[in-house]
Amino acid sequence: MPDRPVRVLFVCLGNICRSPLAEGLFQQKVVEAGLAEHFEVDSAGTGGWHVGAPADRRMTATAARHGTDLSALRARQLSRADLDYYDHVFVMDKANLHDTLYLDPDGDRSTQVRLFREFDPEPGDYQVPDPYYGGDEGFETVFAIADRTTAAILDRLRDAYDL
Numbered sequence: 060m061p062d063r064p065v066r067v068l069f070v071c072l073g074n075i076c077r078s079p080l081a082e083g084l085f086q087q088k089v090v091e092a093g094l095a096e097h098f099e100v101d102s103a104g105t106g107g108w109h110v111g112a113p114a115d116r117r118m119t120a121t122a123a124r125h126g127t128d129l130s131a132l133r134a135r136q137l138s139r140a141d142l143d144y145y146d147h148v149f150v151m152d153k154a155n156l157h158d159t160l161y162l163d164p165d166g167d168r169s170t171q172v173r174l175f176r177e178f179d180p181e182p183g184d185y186q187v188p189d190p191y192y193g194g195d196e197g198f199e200t201v202f203a204i205a206d207r208t209t210a211a212i213l214d215r216l217r218d219a220y221d222l
């Protein structure tokens with residue numbers, strides 16, 4: 060068991076759709092498992108357009124229908140310091156992976172940066188589709204992906220850290 064909380068960060072482009080949902084779902088599962096003191100969870104966007112904004116209301120509404128509250132979350136931009144601080148960074152697509160690794164050109168930080176859907180039992184093309192410019196069904200698809208993938212990530216981290 061680690062001597063401090065395991066630090067987990069979810070990253071997408073805007074930090075208003077996919078990564079806040081992943082943060083909310085993962086945190087909810089952590090609390091339900093009685094592990095709140097063992098994890099520190101946040102999300103960030105590689106882009107800065109929405110800094111300070113709440114999650115997209117379509118994402119918030121979809122999550123609320125499924126019993127997950129995103130209302131307190133506010134967007135922030137990923138920084139180089141995050142790559143020192145967090146133990147695990149899970150990114151939503153390959154553009155996010157590129158932009159995140161670009162902040163650490165020497166690759167000498169110990170943070171593990173991985174595609175979120177590497178842990179999805181049904182990984183498809185390993186990317187979480189961006190629902191921002193699409194219709195409502197896109198948000199339901201993203202919810203299903205994020206729900207099962209956050210469950211799988213929590214299982215993996217519990218194993219890895221003996222929690």
Ligand code: 4NP
Binds near residue numbers: 072074076189
């Ligand atoms: P997210 O979705 O990366 O899942 O938060 C997006 C939100 C906003 C924009 C793009 C993607 N945008 O270009 O403003």
